[in-house]
Amino acid sequence: MPLAKIPRYTAIENELRSEIASGQHLIGKMLPSEAELCRRFQVSRFTIRQALRGLQADGIISRTQGAGSRVLRDTPASVYIQNYRSVPELTQFAEETQLELIKSENTILNSAVAERIGGTEGEVWFLMHGVRQILKDEPLAFVESYVPQHYGGLARELAIGTGPIYAGLANDIGEKVTRAEQETQALPAPNHIGAVFGIAEGSPMLCILRRYFSRSGLLIASFNWHRGGDGYIHRTYIELQSD
Amino acid sequence: MPLAKIPRYTAIENELRSEIASGQHLIGKMLPSEAELCRRFQVSRFTIRQALRGLQADGIISRTQGAGSRVLRDTPASVYIQNYRSVPELTQFAEETQLELIKSENTILNSAVAERIGGTEGEVWFLMHGVRQILKDEPLAFVESYVPQHYGGLARELAIGTGPIYAGLANDIGEKVTRAEQETQALPAPNHIGAVFGIAEGSPMLCILRRYFSRSGLLIASFNWHRGGDGYIHRTYIELQSD
DNA sequence: AAGAATTATTTGTCTGGACAAATTTGGTTA
DNA sequence: TAACCAAATTTGTCCAGACAAATAATTCTT
Incomplete structure (x- = not known):
């Protein structure tokens, strides 16, 4: 009693998956061109395209x-999916917050920051x-943002204005943000930051580094320092797709 | 000067989106059948199917x-997507780690824990x-896991065995994990946990609370305590879909 | 040797068609 | 009235073909 017949394009998709994984x-x-794959598998171009569509998805x-x-990767990209509907949801900053610029300068990267x-x-x-x-005098985050030097003037302007800096930078070069990276750690409060929050140097703080990329590369990297304890909790909700 | 011509199937997809949203x-x-849509838009069935494929995706x-x-919903499901390939990637625990159970007990919830x-x-x-x-004696996380009392015995067995507890709990009731919630904060090391890591009480630690749900409700909630500083960095990578 | 133009190749858009498989609808029978 | 069966409808699988648009490779010109 044979198993249910699977579509030709699924069989071909599976075979190509196998070849990529191995x-x-x-x-x-x-990969071989569509025409080559048609010849190899003796099927129509429609069937090959359907198989490739599956791999692409x-x-x-x-x-x-x-x-x-x-070939971009050798295994499927995801099992679990986390959904964000907007940039503020991603960063967990409501749109009603505002960034007050304190100081800006050119700086020479030390090895620790460079690596990060x-x-x-x-x-x-x-x-x-x-x-x-x-609110005025109610700090949510102390932010240290690094941008490549050639973005300096523009980034400074954007920091003074409204809207996220990375979106403005991307927009200026006619691109979109394509990737964000986030690194979260607990750190002792540096003196200059503890002072802003009114907490003792060395107190636990949550530090979230975010890097935003467009096709051209890194747009901006920001260290966001938040209160420890219940003063700031970073929340994430994940709906799990059926696989 | 008109904008670039968009494919016919995209125009139809957009029009159907509009109709659904309104x-x-x-x-x-x-929705109307494929045949009706072919007649309405005067296009081939391929073109209609491509438009419907976009809505389905x-x-x-x-x-x-x-x-x-x-019609399942009237707006797209998401704008930004964060992908996880596996449970270990989600929790950032490699599969080679293992959980050593220290103690288990019934406990009465205080208000702080209850709320969390x-x-x-x-x-x-x-x-x-x-x-x-x-590795033996190389702690990655100190874990405090709460499960509803009726799961107690099973959870304890699962903790001793291999594989994630929440998956075992879900499996036992014939369901799957459908949702995960994660809350991250910086906290001072409690004495009993600092001792495990060999760090001073009050040192900054990263505490990640994860709650796993199936259709029936909460399966398990675990506080995961990690070293502060560079001793543990929680990394997240987000690919942004084009909208 | 470098840059521009042309040609070849590849995927994208779209048509028309056919048969299969799954669901819905309508009619008949007990 | 409920159950069963057949017919109609709908989406799924797959074919062959054609032209457009974008990229890569090759050729030509300076």
Whole structure:
């Protein structure tokens, strides 16, 4: 008693998955063209395209008109999905907060910061210190933002204005934010930051580093320092897709 | 100077989106059939199917062979997507770590804990203390897990065994984990936990509370205590979908 | 040797068609 | 009136074909 018949395109999709997972088609390399795959599997172009569509939907390949299909990864991209509806939801800053710029300067990266933000030790970057507030004198976050030096003037203007800096930077170069990275750790309050929050140097603080990227690369990296304890809790909700 | 020409199927997809968002096709009701849409828009069935495929990918409709297309929601399901490949990636515990159970007991919830885990002050819950380790005597996390009392015995068995507790609990009631919630904060090290890590009481620690739910409700809530500073950094990567 | 133009290749958009599989609807029978 | 069966309807699978748009490769010109 054979199993239910699966569609031809699913069988082909599975075979290509297998070949990719086993290293027959390396990450970064091109798959055979649609025409070649039609010849290999003796099926119509529609069937091949349906199989490739499945791989594309899983983030395993990208397809470019005129170029072909490139392997992006060797396993499906996700099992669990976390949904964000907006940038403020992502950063957990309500739109009613505002950033007050305290100081900005060019700075030479030390090795610790360079490693965290993706620059190189000794490079000159533009550094902005500010306080994000809900109400006047009610600090939500102390923010240290690093941008590549050539974005310095623009970033400073954006910091003074309204709207997120990274969106303004991306917009200026005609691109969109495509990727965000977030690193969370507990740190002792540095004296200059503890003073802003009225807490003792060395008290536990939550420090969240966020890096925003567009196609061209890093736009901005910001260290966000928050109160410890119940003074700031970073919340995340994850709906799990059925696989 | 007109904008770039958009594909016919995209225009139709957008028009159907509009109609759904404006209430012309109500949630739960059926869309017109493919054949009707072909007649209405004077395009081939391929073009209609491509448009419906886009709505389906956004979770706006479902399509059933023999029945038709049903409206599931009136707006796209998400703008930003964060992907996790596996449970260990979600929790950032490699599968090679193991949980060593130290102590388990029934406990009466105080108001602070009750509020955090979703119980009621005065309720009896089952509490397990353990250390998650990479290598023997190399603690990654100190874990305090609360489960509803009726799961107590099973949870204890699962804690001793391999595999995540919440998955075992869900499996036992014939359900799957459908939702996870995570709350991250910086806290001073309690004495009994600082001792496990060899750090002073009051030192900054990262505390991540995770709650796992199935359709029946809360399965388990665990406080995970990690080293502060560079001793533990919680990393999150977010690919932003184009909207 | 470098840059521009042309050609070849590849995927994207779209048509028309056919048969299969699943669901819904309508008619008949007990 | 309920159950069963057949017919109609709808989406799923798959074919062949054509032209457009984008990219890569090759050729030509300076």
